Amino acid sequence: MIHLHNVTKSYRQDERSVLACDVTDLRIEKGEQVALVGRSGTGKTTLLHVLAGILRPDTGEVEIAGQRIDTMSEPQRDRFRGQHIGMVYQTFNLLQPFTAYENVMLGALFGRGAGHAAEARGKELLARVGLSDRMHHRPSELSVGQVQRVAICRALVNDPEVILMDEPLGNQDRTTGAQVLDLLLQLAHEGGKTVVMVTHDPDSALRMQRTVDLATLRRASS
Ligand SMILES: Nc1ncnc2c1ncn2[C@@H]1O[C@H](COP(=O)(O)OP(=O)(O)OP(=O)(O)O)[C@@H](O)[C@H]1O
Ligand SMILES: [Mg+2]
Numbered sequence: 001m002i003h004l005h006n007v008t009k010s011y012r013q014d015e016r017s018v019l020a021c022d023v024t025d026l027r028i029e030k031g032e033q034v035a036l037v038g039r040s041g042t043g044k045t046t047l048l049h050v051l052a053g054i055l056r057p058d059t060g061e062v063e064i065a066g067q068r069i070d071t072m073s074e075p076q077r078d079r080f081r082g083q084h085i086g087m088v089y090q091t092f093n094l095l096q097p098f099t100a101y102e103n104v105m106l107g108a109l110f111g112r113g114a115g116h117a118a119e120a121r122g123k124e125l126l127a128r129v130g131l132s133d134r135m136h137h138r139p140s141e142l143s144v145g146q147v148q149r150v151a152i153c154r155a156l157v158n159d160p161e162v163i164l165m166d167e168p169l170g171n172q173d174r175t176t177g178a179q180v181l182d183l184l185l186q187l188a189h190e191g192g193k194t195v196v197m198v199t200h201d202p203d204s205a206l207r208m209q210r211t212v213d214l215a216t217l218r219r220a221s222s
Contacts, residue, residue, distance in 0.1 A: 001030035001194045002051065002162070007060030007070075009046055020046040021057070023217045030161075033188060033195040035205035038214030044198045045090055047214065048164050051196065052087045053077030065161055082110030086155035090166035090198075092147050094139045100126065100150045101135040104157050111158035118157060125153040128183050130176070145171040149180060156187060163188060165197045169204060181207060 009021035021043040028034055038044050049055040050062060053069045056077070062070040065084050069077055081087070086107070094103045104126060108118040126135050129149040139147050148171050155163060163184070169177040181204055188195045197208060205211050 001032070001065060002026070002028040002196070003061070003063040004050075005061045007050060007057045007062060009043075009050055009055055009057045021050060022219060023047065023060070024219055026212065026217055028194060028196065030194055031188075031192045032210065033185065033208045034197070035208040035211045036196055036198045036214065037200070037205060037211055042214045044214055045166055048087070048166050048196065048198060051162075052085050052164055053081050054087075078110075082158070084161050086158060086160035086163045088148075088151050088155045088163075088165040088168040090170075092139075092151040094147055094150060094154075096139055099136045099138055100131060100142065100146075100153075103139070103150055104153045107154035107157040111160070121159070122153065122157050125156055126150070129153060129180055145173070145176065148172065149176075152180065152184065156184075159191065161193060163193055163195045163197075165195070167198050167200065169199070169201065177201075177204070 004023045004026040007021060007023045008019060010017045010019045036044055036047070046055065050057050051064065053072065057070055060070065061068060067080065069080055072080060095106065098106065101122060104122040105119065108122065123135070126132060129152065131146060131149055134142060134146060142150065148168065152168055155165070169181060172180060185207065187193070199205050
């Protein structure tokens, strides 16, 4: 389902270059639920952005759902992401002028379209993360943990095959975090979804089928 081979991504700043992502080989099977761990600054977000097609790698091959996304143009990658990938950003990236419900429905626009089925699914997801009574609030009128749950609903509304999440539970209290993770894993399991979740929380990592430490993916020399 996901295969990376010799992938590198550097950020250039002035004369200097920072090697942020270096993965010799990573395979994730369809339906697998993987925790991605590693210290701050080791490139977890960069790797998720490469997987989502937001960043194009400098070298290497990235195959997702049978398609090589490293050779696609940016518009092709955007379309691919809309159709196949649900992404929860570390910084949430909700649009401020829109309500929680509208933000969730924006996730549907780039995928299979915002018909009645998507509207019902959006409302159901918001209800399942405990936000029925906050649907018509704007992000600035929600707590950080509530915004995070809206971002999770936006990622799931298209029923994507691949779910990429960058510390999606970082701002939840233990009980809410466990409930949202239960929901995520249940939906993933029901739909045979492939999940890659960045987390610093050992308990959340243990709930996944496998843990991948970014440090072990780098070439031995670096
Ligand atoms: N836009 C950028 N320009 C230059 N360097 C960057 C940029 N974004 C990230 N970096 C650098 O790339 C490295 C990897 O960053 P990344 O955000 O992928 O780490 P991370 O593992 O997600 O960290 P955290 O756990 O703190 O979220 C870091 O050293 C960071 O300073
Ligand atoms: Mg990060």
